[in-house]
Amino acid sequence: MSNMNQFELENASKKMTLAIRTRNPQISTDILAALQTLYSLEEVAGVMLVTVERLLFWSDSEAVVWTVRNVIPxxxxxxxxxxxxxxxxxxxxxxxxxxxxxxxxxxxxxxxxxxxxxxxxxxx
Structure with a gap:
């Protein structure tokens, strides 16, 4: 596993955000699984925190609730x-x-x- 840099964090968060907005649990969990093979648990948690912040910025609180229920292990x-x-x-x-x-x-x-x-x- 490598340490995540700012570009990787931004890129991973964008992918997660777009996946979550589709409300397709398979896409979201696949991206999450891929991230977990590349980065530490703490780094993936950071990606999810940035993603949640982005969703809240877009006033998509339903997506946050959906993510907690369907995506985050x-x-x-x-x-x-x-x-x-x-x-x-x-x-x-x-x-x-x-x-x-x-x-x-x-x-x-x-x-x-x-x-x-x-x-x-x-x-x-």
């Missing part, structure tokens, strides 16, 4: 959650919240937030 979903949890964790610390007091992560990687942390997340 559990192992990849866990990696996506891990990546996003770290980003949210860093953001919360940056807002002055205290790990273990205002927020934490359970054994399954799920982010646990108290009311103060929930307010901080929603406030962007």
């Amino acid at each position: 559990p192992q990849l979903m866990s990696e996506i959650q891990r990546i996003t949890s770290v980003a949210v964790y860093q953001r919360l610390i940056g807002k002055g919240l205290i790990p273990g007091q205002d927020f934490s992560v359970d054994g399954h990687g799920k982010l646990l937030l108290n009311d103060r942390a929930k307010t901080a997340v929603l406030a962007h």
Whole structure:
């Protein structure tokens, strides 16, 4: 496996986005399988995060829901959650919240937030 560069990330995300917009699960899962043979789980999770961001930019939230239900396997979903949890964790610390007091992560990687942390997340 090689390390993904910016061009490869952009290209893979474009392919995934177009595949998802067809709503054909075979096309989407085939592209995803090909990516998983070329790149690490973390890199493929990054491709999916960029793809989801692109779909949301196009106001295609139904495509995001469809993708989660039909395309993303559990192992990849866990990696996506891990990546996003770290980003949210860093953001919360940056807002002055205290790990273990205002927020934490359970054994399954799920982010646990108290009311103060929930307010901080929603406030962007």
